[in-house]
Amino acid sequence: MKGVGQVLTRAKGKRRGRGRRGLRTARMERIGAERIDLLVHEAKRRAREGEEALASKYIIRAKKIAMRLNLKTLGKYRGEFCKECMVPFVSASIFRARLHGKKKVITCLRCGNVHRRPIEIKNLDREK
Secondary structure: OOOOOOOOOOOOOOOOOOOOOOOOOHHHHHHHHHHHHHHHHHHHHHHHOOOHHHHHHHHHHHHHHHHHHOOOHHHHHOOOEOOOOOOEOOOOOOEEEEEEOOEEEEEEOOOOOEEEEEOOOOOOOOOO
């Protein structure tokens, strides 16, 4: 017999009309990845032409698609655009890159945000 404080039945009503909540098919993942690739390449092209606002919108749209489908395809484009203003780093008029010690320092000239990344040094002696 159930205890006094335990509920015997579920609440009224079932989940209806919500579709594929949380589930994604391989087809959805493939289409999402294709659209993200297309949007990122188009954003890079627009940024080279000087249309930074439009390039930023394309990157934001690609990020929303990746978040909606829980995809990690934007990981392969990591470090190719500013995380603050979402403009791709394609021309020297958009960013400034400097070496500081063992780090690469990238400064976005549009918003002033600074990105620091370690420099990967490959040991040539190990390859022999």
